[in-house]
Amino acid sequence: MSKWYIEKGEQGDIVLSTRIRLARNIEEYPFPSKLDIEGRRKVSKTVHDAVAGSSIGRDFSYIEMTSLPRSQALSMAERHLISPEFACSGEGSALLLANDESVSIMLCEEDHIRLQVMKAGLALHEAFDTADRIDTMLDNSLHYAFNERIGYLTQCPTNLGTAMRASVMLHLPALTKTGRLSALAATISKLGLTIRGAYGEGSGSKGDIYQLSNQITLGITEQAALDNLSAITLQIVTHERAVAAELIKIPSEEDKIFRAYGILKSARLMSNDEFMELASLVRMGAARGILDIPIEKVNELIVTVQPATINAAQGKSLEPQARDQIRAQSVREVFNNV
Amino acid sequence: MSKWYIEKGEQGDIVLSTRIRLARNIEEYPFPSKLDIEGRRKVSKTVHDAVAGSSIGRDFSYIEMTSLPRSQALSMAERHLISPEFACSGEGSALLLANDESVSIMLCEEDHIRLQVMKAGLALHEAFDTADRIDTMLDNSLHYAFNERIGYLTQCPTNLGTAMRASVMLHLPALTKTGRLSALAATISKLGLTIRGAYGEGSGSKGDIYQLSNQITLGITEQAALDNLSAITLQIVTHERAVAAELIKIPSEEDKIFRAYGILKSARLMSNDEFMELASLVRMGAARGILDIPIEKVNELIVTVQPATINAAQGKSLEPQARDQIRAQSVREVFNNV
Numbered sequence: 237m238s239k240w241y242i243e244k245g246e247q248g249d250i251v252l253s254t255r256i257r258l259a260r261n262i263e264e265y266p267f268p269s270k271l272d273i274e275g276r277r278k279v280s281k282t283v284h285d286a287v288a289g290s291s292i293g294r295d296f297s298y299i300e301m302t303s304l305p306r307s308q309a310l311s312m313a314e315r316h317l318i319s320p321e322f323a324c325s326g327e328g329s330a331l332l333l334a335n336d337e338s339v340s341i342m343l344c345e346e347d348h349i350r351l352q353v354m355k356a357g358l359a360l361h362e363a364f365d366t367a368d369r370i371d372t373m374l375d376n377s378l379h380y381a382f383n384e385r386i387g388y389l390t391q392c393p394t395n396l397g398t399a400m401r402a403s404v405m406l407h408l409p410a411l412t413k414t415g416r417l418s419a420l421a422a423t424i425s426k427l428g429l430t431i432r433g434a435y436g437e438g439s440g441s442k443g444d445i446y447q448l449s450n451q452i453t454l455g456i457t458e459q460a461a462l463d464n465l466s467a468i469t470l471q472i473v474t475h476e477r478a479v480a481a482e483l484i485k486i487p488s489e490e491d492k493i494f495r496a497y498g499i500l501k502s503a504r505l506m507s508n509d510e511f512m513e514l515a516s517l518v519r520m521g522a523a524r525g526i527l528d529i530p531i532e533k534v535n536e537l538i539v540t541v542q543p544a545t546i547n548a549a550q551g552k553s554l555e556p557q558a559r560d561q562i563r564a565q566s567v568r569e570v571f572n573n574v
Numbered sequence: 575m576s577k578w579y580i581e582k583g584e585q586g587d588i589v590l591s592t593r594i595r596l597a598r599n600i601e602e603y604p605f606p607s608k609l610d611i612e613g614r615r616k617v618s619k620t621v622h623d624a625v626a627g628s629s630i631g632r633d634f635s636y637i638e639m640t641s642l643p644r645s646q647a648l649s650m651a652e653r654h655l656i657s658p659e660f661a662c663s664g665e666g667s668a669l670l671l672a673n674d675e676s677v678s679i680m681l682c683e684e685d686h687i688r689l690q691v692m693k694a695g696l697a698l699h700e701a702f703d704t705a706d707r708i709d710t711m712l713d714n715s716l717h718y719a720f721n722e723r724i725g726y727l728t729q730c731p732t733n734l735g736t737a738m739r740a741s742v743m744l745h746l747p748a749l750t751k752t753g754r755l756s757a758l759a760a761t762i763s764k765l766g767l768t769i770r771g772a773y774g775e776g777s778g779s780k781g782d783i784y785q786l787s788n789q790i791t792l793g794i795t796e797q798a799a800l801d802n803l804s805a806i807t808l809q810i811v812t813h814e815r816a817v818a819a820e821l822i823k824i825p826s827e828e829d830k831i832f833r834a835y836g837i838l839k840s841a842r843l844m845s846n847d848e849f850m851e852l853a854s855l856v857r858m859g860a861a862r863g864i865l866d867i868p869i870e871k872v873n874e875l876i877v878t879v880q881p882a883t884i885n886a887a888q889g890k891s892l893e894p895q896a897r898d899q900i901r902a903q904s905v906r907e908v909f910n911n912v
Contacts, residue, residue: 487895491842491902498840504829557825564829 240338241539244532245357249523250473252405252535253356256363258371259390259399260349263379267391268344276328280343286377287332301329307553310544318342346391358469360402360462398458403449404469405434409520410480412444427468428452435512443512443538484524493521501571506564508543529574541566578676579877582870583695587861588811590743590873591692594701596709597728597737598687599719605729606682614666618681624715625670639667645891648882656680684729696807698740698800736796741787742807743772747858748818750782765806766790773850781850781876822862831859839909844902846881867912879904
């Protein structure tokens with residue numbers, strides 16, 4: 237089945253994907269950090285039974301995290317299907333994963349239930365509708381910890397209320413290269429949103445890809461939060477497009493794009509950092525129409541040539557140079573066949 | 575008419591070309607530096623008449639150096655058809671140039687006559703035979719300054735004797751990159767030869783291309799000098815091939831070759847220094863069979879995208895960025911059509 241991240245969605249030249257994450261807990265059980273292995277197993281089984289017995293049961297696989305090879309777990313984290321912490325979680329934690337990987341439900345992560353829906357492009361309301369439908373269905377068979385005044389109860393108080401984190405993944409090469417992103421980030425935080433690098437720990441912005449998400453979950457409805465995030469996303473998209481259109485008119489910047497494409501089509505060894513840097517240039521070239529490449533091909537490579545995902549595909553943990561060789565080969569194959 | 579430098583000759587993977595240069599002076603006149611404009615004109619006309627009246631007269635154009643646009647004169651120097659000093663020479667100096675540019679006769683350079691024959695690949699004896707035939711023909715109608723004991727008289731005493739400078743242009747990327755060339759250069763000088771960078775002043779070895787030439791002209795016959803140079807050239811060629819074969823087995827070195835090719839096929843702006851660096855890698859890849867490119871295409875580009883040659887082709891002196899754009903375009907056109 238085709239994976240959601242291969243598609244190009246709304247505003248797909250800049251918005252790679254949309255994610256909605258709902259945190260839920262079951263009233264009868266303490267939060268996962270207060271549960272022993274047996275308790276976590278019970279919670280995971282309870283949710284699994286609720287999903288399996290529902291109309292969507294057949295679309296999901298149930299995966300006990302300890303049964304998952306490490307490279308596969310890390311690959312899922314790279315693809316943002318699970319959190320990096322959850323990739324290393326122990327006995328009792330489990331994952332319900334939709335076959336097309338568009339829905340994942342982490343069981344006994346920070347909360348009992350972390351329901352996550354992903355869609356290509358800008359699709360906040362569509363993704364929320366899907367999440368809401370699954371959430372309503374689970375609500376019918378589980379007793380959620382809920383308080384009339386403060387909404388859904390979550391382990392971390394920053395999630396109280398809607399317990400919804402909505403985010404979009406944005407490719408902002410022009411705003412990054414012209415240094416305008418830092419000013420933008422300051423404005424964004426005043427609007428109740430936060431922006432951070434979507435790839436790599438700390439380094440911030442590998443591939444000029446960022447995650448923009450809502451921060452406020454208390455005293456606001458889901459719809460209002462989505463409307464706010466959607467409107468600001470569209471403003472950033474317009475801004476990026478305008479700056480990029482100017483940037484590619486500069487001969488030396490245009491040259492960088494074509495060179496990046498030339499290197500991607502020919503290199504025999506490529507580190508992930510270099511790939512992300514070159515892929516960003518090529519993606520901007522494709523998005524602005526100076527390179528005739530389907531943007532989905534770039535999106536797909538950004539997902540498939542990450543280190544753990546290469547290891548997972550090869551079924552073993554490779555030495556960096558062997559991985560750099562496989563990465564270069566995958567990249568060549570894709571770009572020499574478009 | 576196809577130019578000699580487009581061909582691939584003997585040992586053509588490493589030997590780009592062979593050059594024989596004979597210095598001659600006419601007995602009745604002082605050396606050019608002692609001549610006024612009128613005297614230089616007379617000498618040039620005398621030699622011109624001798625060539626025009628001979629069987630090869632039709633193959634040559636007679637060019638007064640002051641009538642030549644500066645960009646064309648500099649382009650000829652880049653193509654090693656004339657010396658850089660001669661490109662800037664004044665009234666009275668002239669050039670006899672064969673239509674295929676394989677023979678050039680500088681008139682009133684340092685000596686009255688500097689007869690130069692170039693051939694593709696390693697062809698020392700063939701090039702000398704051609705030079706010798708033209709020299710014999712001129713000798714029939716001119717009175718050369720010649721002394722039984724010290725041979726041909728030349729302005730600079732280092733040329734006395736045979737007054738022959740024989741040289742081969744060698745592409746030695748592997749010996750350069752592995753640092754073995756400096757040791758080799760020391761050995762070479764003990765054998766009466768000298769090696770120096772063929773492109774660029776001072777910088778030494780743009781594109782890893784070197785000129786290897788004989789130093790000794792006194793007390794040695796032309797044939798002995800040619801045999802010596804030929805034998806040492808073959809030894810260097812064998813050495814370069816062996817080191818290159820090892821070098822390209824290293825994945826990171828192989829990667830550099832493919833990247834260089836990728837950049838050459840895609841860049842929109844390219845300086846001459848960068849071109850020479852990348853062309854050297856690609857030429858090594860073509861020479862060692864890992865890139866499927868006719869080596870003549872690389873040879874031709876090395877000649878045609880030099881700065882003054884681009885200016886000459888455009889008929890004007892361009893700004894560096896405009897030239898970098900034309901260079902990148904020429905390079906792309908050649909490599910995307912092989």
